[in-house]
Amino acid sequence: MTGDHGHHQVESGARLNDSHKHKDKHKDKEHRHKDHKKDKEREKSKYTNSEHRDSSEKKHKDREKERVKHGEDSAERHKEKKREEKIKSHSSNGKHKREKENGYVSHIKTEEDNGYGYSPKPEKPMKRDRDEDELEYKPKKIKVEKENKVKKRKQEEEFDYYDEDVKPKKKSKGKKDDSAGGGKKKAKKEPEEKWKWWEEERCTDGSKWRFLEHKGPVFAPPYERLPENVRFYYDGKVMKLSEQAEEVATFFAKMLDHEYTTKDIFRKNFFKDWRKEMTSEEKSKISDLNKCNFTEMSEYFKAQSEARKQMSKEEKQKNKEENERLVEEYGFCLMDNHKERIGNFRIEPPGLFRGRGDHPKMGMLKRRIRPEDIIINCSKDSKHPKPPPGTKWKEVRHDNKVTWLASWTENIQGSIKYIMLNPSSRIKGEKDWQKYETARRLKKCVEKIRAQYREDWKSKEMRIRQRAVALYFIDKLALRAGNEKEEGESADTVGCCSLRVEHINLHPEMDGQEFVVELDFLGKDSIRYYNKIPVEKRVFKNLQLFLENKQLEDDVFDRLNTSILNKHLQELMDGLTAKVFRTYNASITLQQQLDQLTNPEDNLPAKILSYNRANRAVAILCNHQRAPPKTFEKSMQNLQAKIDAKKKQISAAKKELKSAKADAKAMHDEKSKKSVETRKKAVQRLSEQLMKLEVQATDREENKQIALGTSKLNYLDPRISVAWCKKWGIPIEKIYNKTQREKFAWAIDMADNDYQF
DNA sequence: CCCGGTACTTAGAAGCATGCCT
DNA sequence: AGGCATGCTTCTAAGTACCGGG
Numbered sequence: 001m002t003g004d005h006g007h008h009q010v011e012s013g014a015r016l017n018d019s020h021k022h023k024d025k026h027k028d029k030e031h032r033h034k035d036h037k038k039d040k041e042r043e044k045s046k047y048t049n050s051e052h053r054d055s056s057e058k059k060h061k062d063r064e065k066e067r068v069k070h071g072e073d074s075a076e077r078h079k080e081k082k083r084e085e086k087i088k089s090h091s092s093n094g095k096h097k098r099e100k101e102n103g104y105v106s107h108i109k110t111e112e113d114n115g116y117g118y119s120p121k122p123e124k125p126m127k128r129d130r131d132e133d134e135l136e137y138k139p140k141k142i143k144v145e146k147e148n149k150v151k152k153r154k155q156e157e158e159f160d161y162y163d164e165d166v167k168p169k170k171k172s173k174g175k176k177d178d179s180a181g182g183g184k185k186k187a188k189k190e191p192e193e194k195w196k197w198w199e200e201e202r203c204t205d206g207s208k209w210r211f212l213e214h215k216g217p218v219f220a221p222p223y224e225r226l227p228e229n230v231r232f233y234y235d236g237k238v239m240k241l242s243e244q245a246e247e248v249a250t251f252f253a254k255m256l257d258h259e260y261t262t263k264d265i266f267r268k269n270f271f272k273d274w275r276k277e278m279t280s281e282e283k284s285k286i287s288d289l290n291k292c293n294f295t296e297m298s299e300y301f302k303a304q305s306e307a308r309k310q311m312s313k314e315e316k317q318k319n320k321e322e323n324e325r326l327v328e329e330y331g332f333c334l335m336d337n338h339k340e341r342i343g344n345f346r347i348e349p350p351g352l353f354r355g356r357g358d359h360p361k362m363g364m365l366k367r368r369i370r371p372e373d374i375i376i377n378c379s380k381d382s383k384h385p386k387p388p389p390g391t392k393w394k395e396v397r398h399d400n401k402v403t404w405l406a407s408w409t410e411n412i413q414g415s416i417k418y419i420m421l422n423p424s425s426r427i428k429g430e431k432d433w434q435k436y437e438t439a440r441r442l443k444k445c446v447e448k449i450r451a452q453y454r455e456d457w458k459s460k461e462m463r464i465r466q467r468a469v470a471l472y473f474i475d476k477l478a479l480r481a482g483n484e485k486e487e488g489e490s491a492d493t494v495g496c497c498s499l500r501v502e503h504i505n506l507h508p509e510m511d512g513q514e515f516v517v518e519l520d521f522l523g524k525d526s527i528r529y530y531n532k533i534p535v536e537k538r539v540f541k542n543l544q545l546f547l548e549n550k551q552l553e554d555d556v557f558d559r560l561n562t563s564i565l566n567k568h569l570q571e572l573m574d575g576l577t578a579k580v581f582r583t584y585n586a587s588i589t590l591q592q593q594l595d596q597l598t599n600p601e602d603n604l605p606a607k608i609l610s611y612n613r614a615n616r617a618v619a620i621l622c623n624h625q626r627a628p629p630k631t632f633e634k635s636m637q638n639l640q641a642k643i644d645a646k647k648k649q650i651s652a653a654k655k656e657l658k659s660a661k662a663d664a665k666a667m668h669d670e671k672s673k674k675s676v677e678t679r680k681k682a683v684q685r686l687s688e689q690l691m692k693l694e695v696q697a698t699d700r701e702e703n704k705q706i707a708l709g710t711s712k713l714n715y716l717d718p719r720i721s722v723a724w725c726k727k728w729g730i731p732i733e734k735i736y737n738k739t740q741r742e743k744f745a746w747a748i749d750m751a752d753n754d755y756q757f
Numbered sequence: 758c759c760c761g762g763t764a765c766t767t768a769g770a771a772g773c774a775t776g777c778c779t
Numbered sequence: 780a781g782g783c784a785t786g787c788t789t790c791t792a793a794g795t796a797c798c799g800g801g
Contacts, residue, residue, distance in 0.1 A: 309773095348791065356769080356792065402764065410791095416763065417791080431765085480767095481795060490793075524794055525768055563758095566796070579766085579795060626769065631784065638784085707769070714767055737787065 195338050197426035198433065198746040207400045208427060212378045214333035214342070214405050216385030216393075217419055218326060220349035220368065223247045230300045233293035234286055244277045248365060251352045253297035260354060266363035270352055273365035333405060333421070334382075341422035342405065347374075353412045357491035357526020364412055373408045403427050413489060424742035433746055436717040438575045439584040440757060446584065449572050450475065457538045463559040467568060469542050470496050470557050474578050477533065478585050478621050480524060481562040481578035493522045496578070497562050502552040506543055507532075515540035529623050586618045586715035591757045593617045594724050603688075608734055609695045611724065616702060618711045626707035639697050646690045653683045713740070718747035719755045726753035 203210075225246065231238045232249060241249060252261065252270055260266050271289045278286065286292065311319075330345045350368040355361055371391035378384060380398045387393050394408075404418040421427050442449075453475075456468030473479050473496050482495025494503060503521035510516040513534045523529045535543075546556050562578060569576040593614035598607060629635070657679040664672040718736075722744070725732050732741065732748060741748060 344790075346790090354770095354792085359792095404764075407764095413792090415792095418764075420765080428766095435766090483795065485794095493793085495794085525770095525792075527769080562795075563797085577796065624768080629785090635784065710768060739788070 208403045209335050209400050212335050213382035215330050217406050218330050218346045230296050235291040242279045245282050248274045248277045253294035254301050256298040269363035340425040343420050343422045359491045360488055361412055367411045369408050375407045429746050438580055442580050442584045445573055465542050466557040466560045470560055474581050478582045483562050491526050493526055497557055497560050499556045501547055501550045501554050527625050583715055587717040587757050589618050590614050590716050591720050605692045605695045609699050612699050615708045616706055619706045619708050622711055624707045624710045625705050628705050643693050650686045653686055657683055717757050718744035719751035720757050722747050722751040723753050723755035
């Protein structure tokens with residue numbers, strides 16, 4: 001995005017000439033005008049473009065509308081300015097938190113470009129998983145699990161389920177969680193075997209449950225005032241704050257070490273909201289955040305957390321037990337006869353909003369949620385949760401078409417937050433399973449769909465070409481769909497359908513490759529996506545066409561949005577949406593990479609390295625990044641030191657071996673022969689240890705800024721991993737930790753070693 | 758269609774516990 | 780025994796998708 005000065009200047013010019021309100025309109029008009037010219041030109045060529053013009057007119061009208069709605073021209077101008085700045089500085093000054101220039105991205109993504117990126121292997125006749133067809137998308141039949149039985153049992157258990165049913169609380173977590181060996185003793189550990197919901201019929205009438213009972217959410221503890229000796233200073237003088245103002249001040253004080261608090265927007269938003277909490281006296285006194293001194297508070301909290309760490313074992317144990325009691329009481333619900341773990345039964349405490357990236361609302365006060373804000377969802381015939389004494393719920397409803405137990409509306413974005421079940425629950429697991437089944441159905445028709453969109457690149461209709469090129473990106477690059485977002489409500493991020501001209505650069509030739517598309521934009525969570533992709537000529541030409549006569553801030557796909565795209569996809573395959581491509585491509589990549597990278601001769605650590613590499617290929621495809629751990633360099637050095645030490649040991653051991661051999665040769669006696677053998681073994685053992693360390697170092701280095709967790713948890717069909725483990729005799733614990741094994745229990749139980757995605 | 762509203766998945770970072778090393 | 784690196788858990792923001800009503 002560097003060096004498009006032409007556009008930039010035009011834009012500035014427009015602003016200068018048109019200093020007030022109508023600036024944008026003006027620009028849009030001009031733009032449309034250009035479009036029109038362009039249309040004429042194009043008519044000469046084989047495209048039909050009237051549609052294009054209409055639609056771009058429409059989109060622009062919408063922008064106008066929005067501007068009118070927002071009223072504030074100044075706000076708009078501010079935004080324009082922001083964009084300009086961004087354009088200027090894009091890629092050149094630390095705008096992006098994390099630049100990722102590791103050759104990885106382009107390497108993996110561009111290798112062997114047959115137009116798809118993933119040379120699909122010739123599929124051998126797929127062995128069908130036994131469940132494959134059981135889980136068709138939206139089956140129409142209504143099946144209900146043994147209903148009467150359910151009802152009966154429910155009545156019986158209604159009031160004592162907390163002590164019975166599945167899941168003991170004991171979970172004495174027998175030291176280091178069974179990590180190594182597969183089979184360990186099961187003393188009285190597993191008396192009630194786990195419920196295998198995946199062996200039961202699914203209810204398909206659209207209801208999510210038949211019975212639901214829970215105790216409601218846990219509220220944030222009330223605010224406790226600071227001790228007298230912890231003071232706040234304004235303009236150098238001690239000032240006693242009212243309880244409300246003090247609470248909000250502590251939120252800020254707790255974040256003082258964070259760079260957030262140095263940001264202008266953060267400070268501005270915070271101060272504005274803080275003032276709302278002040279008494280009128282305070283308000284009149286405290287007018288400048290820069291004169292506020294929170295250091296005593298900050299020190300106090302630091303000391304507190306230090307003290308918490310220093311607590312004695314017994315105290316810690318007490319806290320832990322206290323917490324477990326809370327989990328036991330509020331952390332579970334009863335859903336259709338089964339005790340299920342709740343994911344987040346604690347209400348989010350008040351605090352300062354921390355958005356990600358350049359968030360316009362960072363620093364705003366997230367208000368405290370009270371029972372009066374909470375909507376409870378449960379069965380009519382269940383024991384309803386009680387609100388805390390002296391309070392009321394906002395509402396109690398009985399909607400079994402949804403899965404949540406409680407909800408409230410958050411005050412920053414006005415969005416709804418939910419309390420829902422844990423990933424190990426039936427309701428989440430079924431959905432997850434279904435997601436992978438949909439992706440597997442895509443596998444069966446993906447070639448057809450690819451052929452189709454390639455054909456569509458030639459369409460005479462602009463909207464179809466745009467749709468086809470966008471779909472190509474989504475398929476080949478695993479981009480997200482890119483819903484529209486409301487401007488100014490959140491950080492400026494995009495996905496495929498919302499890509500703007502400023503995010504894309506076309507290079508007819510680059511680094512010896514033809515038709516290179518350079519993508520550079522901030523995606524979800526403001527994570528930068530940067531990639532140079534050689535594409536087919538036709539795609540390239542289409543992109544040139546889409547960009548023609550547009551401004552930097554215009555949409556690349558001005559005739560497309562996610563709903564149009566998904567409607568189209570729905571016609572190609574039942575249940576197909578843009579995000580299915582991500583799941584599909586992630587899972588198929590894992591499977592292919594595992595096939596390719598696993599060397600049967602390898603030992604366990606090497607096989608696991610191969611797994612991690614396969615996982616990494618997926619994470620790179622999906623652009624799952626992380627901030628390099630703060631301790632990364634150091635930990636790398638430590639590891640290197642270990643390796644060096646090991647090498648020394650080995651050379652020493654080798655020397656000993658040599659001299660032992662010499663002895664043996666000279667002496668010819670049994671004892672010296674034995675000594676040679678022991679020494680040989682020692683060398684061997686050390687070499688193995690060295691290899692293990694080296695493998696570890698490689699793995700860690702390659703993982704520096706790649707996050708494997710997200711793909712593992714959300715994109716990779718767990719059955720692929722389970723099958724791989726079974727095939728190579730790898731303990732599943734090496735791949736999935738306890739939480740993950742709980743989430744993927746269904747897959748671990750059902751996948752055989754020959755499972756094919 | 759568009760738009761606001763809703764439900765649910767996906768995401769990285771912060772916070773925390775554990776276990777290893779010295 | 781204490782300090783700290785590590786991996787796991789928790790937290791909650793930020794996406795996708797879809798619906799229903801004008």
